Amino acid sequence: MAEGTLAKLARIRGGELSAAENVASALERIQELDRRINSFIELNPNALAEAEAVDRKIKRGERVGKLAGLTIGVKSNINVAGLRATCASRTLQNYVSPYDAEVIKRIRAEDGIIIGMNNMDEFACGSSGETSAFGPTDNPAAPGHIPGGSSSGGAAAIAARLCDLCLGTDTGGSIRNPASHCGIVGLKPTYGLVPRQGLIDLGMSLDQIGPLSADVAGTALLLETIAGRSDNECIMLNVDRVNYSELLREKSLKGMRIGISEKFSELTDPAIMKVIDGQIEKLRDLGAEIVEVDLPNLERGLSAYYLIVSVEFFSGTRKFDGRKYGRRIEDVCGEEVLRRILRGRYISQKEYRGKFYQRALQVRTLVRRELLAAFERVDVIVGPTVPKLPHRLGTKITPMEMYAYDYLTVPANLAGICAGVVNAGRVNGIPVGLQVQGRVLGEPEVLRVMQALEAAG
Amino acid sequence: MNIKIGFEVHQQIATRRKMYCNCPTNYQDVPPNTNVCPICTGMPGAKPLPPNQRAVEAAVEIALMLGCRVYTNQTIYIQRKHYDYPDLPSGYQRTSLPLAGGGSLLGVRIREIHLEEDPGQYDPLGGNVDYNRSGIPLVEIVTEPDMKSPEEARNFLRALVRVLEYTGKVRPEAGGAMRADVNISLEGGGRVEVKNVNSIKGAYRALRYEVIRQREKLKRGLSVERETRAFLESQMVTVPMRVKETEEDYRYIPDPDIFPLILDEGWVEKIRERMAEPPHLRESRLISEYKITRAAAEVIVSERELADLYEAVAREVDPKLVAIWFRTRLKKVLNYMKLRAADIKFTPAQLAGLLRMVRDRQLTPEQGELVLRELAKHPAEPEKIIARLGLFPIKREELLPIIARAIEENQKAVEDYRSGKEEAINFLTGKVLQLTGRRADPREITRLLIEKIGKK
Numbered sequence: 001m002a003e004g005t006l007a008k009l010a011r012i013r014g015g016e017l018s019a020a021e022n023v024a025s026a027l028e029r030i031q032e033l034d035r036r037i038n039s040f041i042e043l044n045p046n047a048l049a050e051a052e053a054v055d056r057k058i059k060r061g062e063r064v065g066k067l068a069g070l071t072i073g074v075k076s077n078i079n080v081a082g083l084r085a086t087c088a089s090r091t092l093q094n095y096v097s098p099y100d101a102e103v104i105k106r107i108r109a110e111d112g113i114i115i116g117m118n119n120m121d122e123f124a125c126g127s128s129g130e131t132s133a134f135g136p137t138d139n140p141a142a143p144g145h146i147p148g149g150s151s152s153g154g155a156a157a158i159a160a161r162l163c164d165l166c167l168g169t170d171t172g173g174s175i176r177n178p179a180s181h182c183g184i185v186g187l188k189p190t191y192g193l194v195p196r197q198g199l200i201d202l203g204m205s206l207d208q209i210g211p212l213s214a215d216v217a218g219t220a221l222l223l224e225t226i227a228g229r230s231d232n233e234c235i236m237l238n239v240d241r242v243n244y245s246e247l248l249r250e251k252s253l254k255g256m257r258i259g260i261s262e263k264f265s266e267l268t269d270p271a272i273m274k275v276i277d278g279q280i281e282k283l284r285d286l287g288a289e290i291v292e293v294d295l296p297n298l299e300r301g302l303s304a305y306y307l308i309v310s311v312e313f314f315s316g317t318r319k320f321d322g323r324k325y326g327r328r329i330e331d332v333c334g335e336e337v338l339r340r341i342l343r344g345r346y347i348s349q350k351e352y353r354g355k356f357y358q359r360a361l362q363v364r365t366l367v368r369r370e371l372l373a374a375f376e377r378v379d380v381i382v383g384p385t386v387p388k389l390p391h392r393l394g395t396k397i398t399p400m401e402m403y404a405y406d407y408l409t410v411p412a413n414l415a416g417i418c419a420g421v422v423n424a425g426r427v428n429g430i431p432v433g434l435q436v437q438g439r440v441l442g443e444p445e446v447l448r449v450m451q452a453l454e455a456a457g
Numbered sequence: 458m459n460i461k462i463g464f465e466v467h468q469q470i471a472t473r474r475k476m477y478c479n480c481p482t483n484y485q486d487v488p489p490n491t492n493v494c495p496i497c498t499g500m501p502g503a504k505p506l507p508p509n510q511r512a513v514e515a516a517v518e519i520a521l522m523l524g525c526r527v528y529t530n531q532t533i534y535i536q537r538k539h540y541d542y543p544d545l546p547s548g549y550q551r552t553s554l555p556l557a558g559g560g561s562l563l564g565v566r567i568r569e570i571h572l573e574e575d576p577g578q579y580d581p582l583g584g585n586v587d588y589n590r591s592g593i594p595l596v597e598i599v600t601e602p603d604m605k606s607p608e609e610a611r612n613f614l615r616a617l618v619r620v621l622e623y624t625g626k627v628r629p630e631a632g633g634a635m636r637a638d639v640n641i642s643l644e645g646g647g648r649v650e651v652k653n654v655n656s657i658k659g660a661y662r663a664l665r666y667e668v669i670r671q672r673e674k675l676k677r678g679l680s681v682e683r684e685t686r687a688f689l690e691s692q693m694v695t696v697p698m699r700v701k702e703t704e705e706d707y708r709y710i711p712d713p714d715i716f717p718l719i720l721d722e723g724w725v726e727k728i729r730e731r732m733a734e735p736p737h738l739r740e741s742r743l744i745s746e747y748k749i750t751r752a753a754a755e756v757i758v759s760e761r762e763l764a765d766l767y768e769a770v771a772r773e774v775d776p777k778l779v780a781i782w783f784r785t786r787l788k789k790v791l792n793y794m795k796l797r798a799a800d801i802k803f804t805p806a807q808l809a810g811l812l813r814m815v816r817d818r819q820l821t822p823e824q825g826e827l828v829l830r831e832l833a834k835h836p837a838e839p840e841k842i843i844a845r846l847g848l849f850p851i852k853r854e855e856l857l858p859i860i861a862r863a864i865e866e867n868q869k870a871v872e873d874y875r876s877g878k879e880e881a882i883n884f885l886t887g888k889v890l891q892l893t894g895r896r897a898d899p900r901e902i903t904r905l906l907i908e909k910i911g912k913k
């Protein structure tokens with residue numbers, strides 16, 4: 001097993017491994033492997049210089065941040081000053097960010113090194129990593145298969161150990177889906193916990209930025225760096241920063257109530273379910289109480305989700321009118337992006353007001369109430385992340401087949417709750433992730449369960 | 458013929474910062490695209506800051522002054538109104554659902570009040586966009602179609618601008634900050650909307666043009682279609698806008714990046730307690746309270762500071778005399794010096810002192826006006842100004858010899874008067890006035906002259 005995030009961090013802080021060495025070896029690995037994986041669109045030309053600055057601080061004995069010298073990949077829909085935030089689209093292929101997103105400022109303040117911009121599904125519209133204008137990304141954990149999406153590049157980069165941590169974004173499963181397929185850890189935070197200032201829109205009422213990493217400690221570390229109140233945007237929860245790493249010292253699951261649902265097995269490939277059930281038994285062995293919860297309308301979330309996302313995406317993409325950022329989005333985008341724009345444009349018409357978007361918002365309320373009611377009885381809900389195994393790269397599938405990957409992940413976005421993914425095992429050699437959903441601001445419980453499973457192996 | 462006219466008036470709110478970002482709002486004073494940031498230029502990923510509270514407060518105050526009911530303790534969504542134009546950096550404009558409604562002004566019903574943000578400024582000739590203006594808060598005031606003539610509409614707009622100025626929270630009209638969409642329909646025709654109207658005068662001209670245009674069409678048996686037209690200020694005509702623009706569907710959605718506004722009832726009541734008395738209500742009150750004419754009251758309430766000054770002075774001296782002075786001599790002095798009431802430096806007590814002397818005939822009204830002019834330039838106690846200008850009232854025993862001398866030296870005029878030329882007396886009065894160094898009251902001179910000449 002490779003070195004854990006905290007162990008590496010300790011070596012850097014102790015001067016045993018320099019930040020510059022860490023960056024150089026990441027760049028070497030990317031150079032060597034990424035031609036095949038295609039997980040990065042652009043690398044940060046200043047990464048080494050930034051790492052050397054951190055090393056100088058360490059040498060002088062100055063205080064360094066909690067990410068000191070760690071290499072961090074950033075999804076290409078997040079603004080990093082001086083790098084291109086392309087959204088893996090031809091519309092923005094030459095858009096160089098003039099400013100840092102709030103999460104990037106927070107990472108820089110903790111001495112994390114932005115190593116580059118990750119590949120993704122175009123404008124985060126996709127669950128396979130194949131819709132990028134910069135070409136598809138391979139799955140290092142199951143070569144020849146899709147890595148999942150839309151944070152495909154970040155998940156693949158972590159799986160191939162090209163960098164230490166990645167920032168992904170999750171609107172309907174875009175962190176959790178590729179984390180599951182690539183056998184790594186990822187977490188979608190509670191809506192409003194992590195600032196979105198600088199995140200390019202998909203579905204603004206659902207989007208959240210979150211961490212991807214090789215281990216739970218890495219996810220906790222990156223999450224505590226980026227989470228917490230910000231006065232620079234409206235839709236933020238007014239919460240203090242939480243030291244998640246500290247809370248992870250509590251290893252036991254004694255007294256924790258963990259929910260499971262019949263609904264999950266109805267929707268999921270039995271082979272995947274078998275792996276998930278094995279993990280649930282482990283949780284029971286670790287002292288948790290397993291409780292059945294009722295989620296009768298869970299699958300209704302999917303269609304509501306695609307209506308909401310399409311309307312918000314249509315609105316958010318109006319700025320790509322061809323006047324300011326290269327060519328007009330509709331003229332150069334891929335099929336799935338165009339499909340969502342046209343769908344959003346269609347259902348937001350005045351004559352359909354109340355018929356689609358408003359109805360979808362009502363379903364969203366229904367799904368949210370159902371989940372929140374379940375959380376009155378349990379601390380977390382566990383189950384599969386994706387109902388089926390990833391297809392082989394290049395296989396033609398229908399839009400509905402593509403959307404079906406998202407059945408189990410969209411409810412957390414609709415409800416605004418948090419959900420993490422940790423590897424549960426493999427089916428036919430392909431990784432399968434266990435999803436742990438938590439209540440609003442339930443990140444500590446979610447991370448605790450994930451870590452317990454990780455430790456149990 | 459039955460005419461119906463209604464307005465959607467947009468007025469910039471005078472805040473220091475923009476509606477959803479911290480950029481300054483002095484867009485006319487700086488080079489293009491300097492008061493900008495990722496938010497007000499709609500850069501990819503930029504999210505709005507929480508709405509500017511001062512803009513919300515100003516909109517509420519305006520609503521209250523127009524007698525509207527403010528929709529307190531309920532969610533008021535900020536919506537995205539989508540349309541494609543170069544001045545709109547995000548492809549949508551943020552506009553609130555009504556935050557108040559049900560008011561009235563001069564008998565015209567106010568349907569609703571919204572908060573909006575201004576787009577940038579597009580120059581189609583150069584193909585340039587200046588985003589300095591983008592994101593400046595606007596209040597939108599929508600009326601019912603209650604006005605029946607262009608003249609009535611003009612009066613309404615004047616009254617509205619006066620109300621807006623009374624709040625002290627909008628950009629002065631002189632800056633071209635008021636914009637209106639004008640709706641007009643004639644009996645038997647469809648409703649025509651005229652966009653691009655930037656002044657009261659422009660609205661009046663556009664309406665006059667539309668009345669004639671629509672009336673002629675209907676007279677000839679043609680139909681007036683429902684349409685949107687643009688006003689061309691330079692040519693004073695309206696022209697049809699492209700069909701595409703008129704049939705636009707804005708696809709409104711609540712902005713997912715902004716919490717809806719919730720106006721707290723207690724907060725709104727505090728604004729109501731603090732706000733100025735609306736000018737149209739103040740006008741009625743002044744008439745009944747001080748027993749002054751409507752014409753005088755109208756002038757007095759034309760500016761909030763002028764009305765404040767009036768009330769302060771009227772408490773000290775005869776309110777009717779003060780009203781006459783405000784309507785005539787004070788207005789004249791201010792106009793001549795191009796002063797707004799807000800720029801007045803002298804105190805109410807100084808003006809009251811001056812008017813008291815006029816009342817007690819220690820000064821003639823003409824002398825009083827000279828003192829007033831000086832007071833406006835260099836404020837001081839009126840007694841000091843009088844001493845400086847050497848203005849002291851002439852004594853009767855001093856005046857009589859001067860009158861005798863004037864009669865002596867102007868026998869021709871005296872003859873003219875006696876033979877029935879009434880205006881000759883004015884000539885003589887002028888002569889005497891000159892000889893007294895303007896220290897005598899012309900009315901008194903005339904009276905004494907007639908007494909003398911008539912005696913013979």
